Amino acid sequence: MAPIEKVEGRAIPFGLKNVDTDVIIPAKWLKTISREGLGKGAFETLRADPNNLFDQPEYRQAPILIAGDNFGCGSSREHAAWALGDLGIRVVIAPSYSDIFSGNAVKNGILPVVLPQSAIDRLMEVAATDPIHVDLDTQTVTTPFQDRFTFDIDPFRKMCLLNGLDEISLTEKSDAAIAAHEQMIAKTQPWLTPTLA
Amino acid sequence: MTRPRTLYEKIWDAHVVEQRPDGTCLIFIDRHLVHEVTSPQAFAGLRASGRTVRRPDLTLAVPDHNLPTTARKDAAGNRLPIADMESAAQLAALETNAPDFGIRYIDATAAEQGIVHVVGPEQGFSLPGTTIVCGDSHTACHGGIGALAFGIGTSEVEHVLATQTLLLQPAKTMEVRVEGEVGPGVTAKDIILHITGTIGAAGGTGHVIEYTGSTIRALSVEGRLTVSNMAIEGGARAGLIAPDATTIAYLKGRPYAPKGADWDAAVAYWTSLATDPGATYDKTVVIDAADIAPSVTWGTSPEDVVPITGTVPAPDSFADPSKQAAAAKSLAYMGLEPGTRMQDVRIENIFIGSCTNSRIEDLRAAAAVLKGRHKAANVKWAIVVPGSGLVKAQAEAEGLDRIFTDAGLEWREPGCSACLGMNPDKVPAGERCASTSNRNFVGRQGPGSRTHLVSPAMAAAAAVTGRLTDVRELID
Structure with missing residues (x-):
C-alpha cells in the first residue's frame, strides 16, 4: 500500500449525500477476481452522461473527491475503494461515511477526511476553480x-x-495473545468450536 | 458489583484479545462465512504472502451471489455449467480455494447450499454471543440470534483468514425499542422498513443497534433475522437481539449447534448475555408498534418509506435541502409524481427472496396470499427464490411450490438472485419490481431497475393485483 502524507490537486465537487457503493461500482464489476482495473466501472451510471463531472478535463485524474453525508453506504464491497483508487482518488472529503467504507478506504491507502457540512460547502466552491491541499500529518x-x-x-x-x-x-506480532485467547476458549467454552455430530 | 453492561458490551468484552493504547482492540472472530464474490482477492493475497488460514475449523464457505437460480443439474444428475464466464471463474476460484486452504465448503449443488446468511443460522454455525463476519454487509442478519455480526471488506476477509481477528474500535450503542402488538398484515419486514424510515439511512452510523421491546420479543427467530438483516440499511454495522427461549428452541438440534453437556453450558452462557438492568445506550429510539403499517419504499434510499396507504412525497416536504435534491432525483429515476397514491403504482416484476426474506415463514406468508389466486396479466416476471436447498425442500414438502407455480410464479433454485443484479436474474430498465430484498438503490436490481421494497405478503399481493397493494385487502 502506498503511503500518503500530502495530497494537492483538483477536487471533484461531487457533493451528493447517501452515495451508495452500488453507485460507486455497480454489481456487474464485482465478478472480477483481481483488484485492478476497476476505475473503468467507477460511477459508471453517472458517467453514462457525457457531461458528468468525473470526465470533465479539469477533473480527470483529480486526487480528491468531495461528497455529502453517509458516503459509501450500502454494500461492503471493497471494490468501491479499489475503483476509487484506480480512478486516481487518494482523499475523500465528506461530513460522514459508512463505517465499512471508511475502513476499506484506509486499507487501500485512501484517506477519508471528515469535515462539517459548512466546510464541505466552502470546499465545493473552491473546487470549482482551484486546487485543494490535504496534509495528513498536520x-x-x-x-x-x-x-x-x-x-x-x-x-x-x-x-x-x-x-x-x-x-x-502488525497483527501477526500479537500471535501469542491470539493463541492465549484460543486456549482460554478451548478450556472454558469448548462448545464454541463447531463439530458435526 | 460490576458495572451494568449492554448485550453488545458483553459480547465485545468476551472477544478482546488485546487493547491498544488508542482504544483500538484486537477482536477474536468466532465464525467466518465466505462466499465467491468478496473472497478471491483475499485468497490471492494469502498465496502471495505465503500465509495459511489460521482457523479453517471456524470458517465455512458457500457460493450464493452469482449462481444462476435455474436448474443446476441436468436430468441425468450432471452439473450444468454456468454460462457467464466471469461468474463461472469466481465459483471455480472458491471451489479451488476452499480445499486448498482446508475450509469446509458447501457445494453449489448440495442440499445445504443457500444464501450465506440463511445457511449460517440454519446449520447452527451461527450462535448467540459469537462474533461473526463475512464479506457482505448483510452479515448484520445474524444479530437476530444474538451474535455480533457484521460485514467486512476483502482486506479484512484476508486479515481474518490469516489471524482469526480484526482490529476494531468499539462502536457506540443504540437501542431501538418497539413496544406493543402489530396490526394485521404487519410483518418483521414492515417493522424494519418503518424503523429505517424513522431513523434514516445514516441514523445508526457508528453504532450497533440493539432491537428491544415486546414487539421484537414476540417475533420468531426468522422474523428477528429479517429485522437485524437491515440494520445496515439504517447505517449500523450490526444489529442485535438478545437470545432468549425462542432463540434457544430454534437452535437446538441444528447440525453445528452444541450437543449434550456442551449444549447445557452454551444455553447457560447465552442466557447470561441479555443487557443488564441499568445499562445505558448512547442513543434510544422508541417506536409504537401501533404506528407501523404494511410499508413500501418510494425512492432510491431504504429510508424512503411510507405506509402502503400513503402517497409519493413531494421533495419540498423535506426540511433538509440536500434531502430535497435527493428526493427529486429519486422521483425522476423512479418515474413517480408527488401525490400519487402508492396503491396506484403498477408493477411488472415480483421478486420474493434474498437474505432478508427467503426463509420458510416468508414463503408461507407469500403462499397464504397467493393460494387460489393468479398473478395479474401486467406482471411479466415473478420469481420465488428460496434461501437455501433445505428451505426449498421444506416448502415443497408443504406444497408451497405448487401454490406459487399455480399462481403463475416461477419456483427457483436458492441464491441471492434478483437482490443485486450480478447473476442472470435482473429487472429490466424502466420497469418496477415489488421486491422482498433490502436495497432500492439506483440500478441495484439491474441497470435502470426501479425497486419497491416490501414484505413477502405484500409482494404476493402486488403479484395478484399488478400494482402495489395493501395486503390487508386480500387477507381475512
Whole structure:
C-alpha cells in the first residue's frame, strides 16, 4: 500500500449525500477476481452522461473527491475503494461515511477526511476553480484562499496511512495473545468450536 | 458489583484479545462465512504472502451471489455449467480455494447450499454471543440470534483468514425499542422498513443497534433475522437481539449447534448475555408498534418509506435541502409524481427472496396470499427464490411450490438472485419490481431497475393485483 502524507490537486465537487457503493461500482464489476482495473466501472451510471463531472478535463485524474453525508453506504464491497483508487482518488472529503467504507478506504491507502457540512460547502466552491491541499500529518485541509480546516482521524489509521502499513503483519506480532485467547476458549467454552455430530 | 453492561458490551468484552493504547482492540472472530464474490482477492493475497488460514475449523464457505437460480443439474444428475464466464471463474476460484486452504465448503449443488446468511443460522454455525463476519454487509442478519455480526471488506476477509481477528474500535450503542402488538398484515419486514424510515439511512452510523421491546420479543427467530438483516440499511454495522427461549428452541438440534453437556453450558452462557438492568445506550429510539403499517419504499434510499396507504412525497416536504435534491432525483429515476397514491403504482416484476426474506415463514406468508389466486396479466416476471436447498425442500414438502407455480410464479433454485443484479436474474430498465430484498438503490436490481421494497405478503399481493397493494385487502 502506498503511503500518503500530502495530497494537492483538483477536487471533484461531487457533493451528493447517501452515495451508495452500488453507485460507486455497480454489481456487474464485482465478478472480477483481481483488484485492478476497476476505475473503468467507477460511477459508471453517472458517467453514462457525457457531461458528468468525473470526465470533465479539469477533473480527470483529480486526487480528491468531495461528497455529502453517509458516503459509501450500502454494500461492503471493497471494490468501491479499489475503483476509487484506480480512478486516481487518494482523499475523500465528506461530513460522514459508512463505517465499512471508511475502513476499506484506509486499507487501500485512501484517506477519508471528515469535515462539517459548512466546510464541505466552502470546499465545493473552491473546487470549482482551484486546487485543494490535504496534509495528513498536520490533519489540515487548506485552499489557495487562506481557508484552513482541521480534521480528526483515529491515530492507528493515521499511522497506517502515513507509513503504508500492512495490517496483517502488525497483527501477526500479537500471535501469542491470539493463541492465549484460543486456549482460554478451548478450556472454558469448548462448545464454541463447531463439530458435526 | 460490576458495572451494568449492554448485550453488545458483553459480547465485545468476551472477544478482546488485546487493547491498544488508542482504544483500538484486537477482536477474536468466532465464525467466518465466505462466499465467491468478496473472497478471491483475499485468497490471492494469502498465496502471495505465503500465509495459511489460521482457523479453517471456524470458517465455512458457500457460493450464493452469482449462481444462476435455474436448474443446476441436468436430468441425468450432471452439473450444468454456468454460462457467464466471469461468474463461472469466481465459483471455480472458491471451489479451488476452499480445499486448498482446508475450509469446509458447501457445494453449489448440495442440499445445504443457500444464501450465506440463511445457511449460517440454519446449520447452527451461527450462535448467540459469537462474533461473526463475512464479506457482505448483510452479515448484520445474524444479530437476530444474538451474535455480533457484521460485514467486512476483502482486506479484512484476508486479515481474518490469516489471524482469526480484526482490529476494531468499539462502536457506540443504540437501542431501538418497539413496544406493543402489530396490526394485521404487519410483518418483521414492515417493522424494519418503518424503523429505517424513522431513523434514516445514516441514523445508526457508528453504532450497533440493539432491537428491544415486546414487539421484537414476540417475533420468531426468522422474523428477528429479517429485522437485524437491515440494520445496515439504517447505517449500523450490526444489529442485535438478545437470545432468549425462542432463540434457544430454534437452535437446538441444528447440525453445528452444541450437543449434550456442551449444549447445557452454551444455553447457560447465552442466557447470561441479555443487557443488564441499568445499562445505558448512547442513543434510544422508541417506536409504537401501533404506528407501523404494511410499508413500501418510494425512492432510491431504504429510508424512503411510507405506509402502503400513503402517497409519493413531494421533495419540498423535506426540511433538509440536500434531502430535497435527493428526493427529486429519486422521483425522476423512479418515474413517480408527488401525490400519487402508492396503491396506484403498477408493477411488472415480483421478486420474493434474498437474505432478508427467503426463509420458510416468508414463503408461507407469500403462499397464504397467493393460494387460489393468479398473478395479474401486467406482471411479466415473478420469481420465488428460496434461501437455501433445505428451505426449498421444506416448502415443497408443504406444497408451497405448487401454490406459487399455480399462481403463475416461477419456483427457483436458492441464491441471492434478483437482490443485486450480478447473476442472470435482473429487472429490466424502466420497469418496477415489488421486491422482498433490502436495497432500492439506483440500478441495484439491474441497470435502470426501479425497486419497491416490501414484505413477502405484500409482494404476493402486488403479484395478484399488478400494482402495489395493501395486503390487508386480500387477507381475512
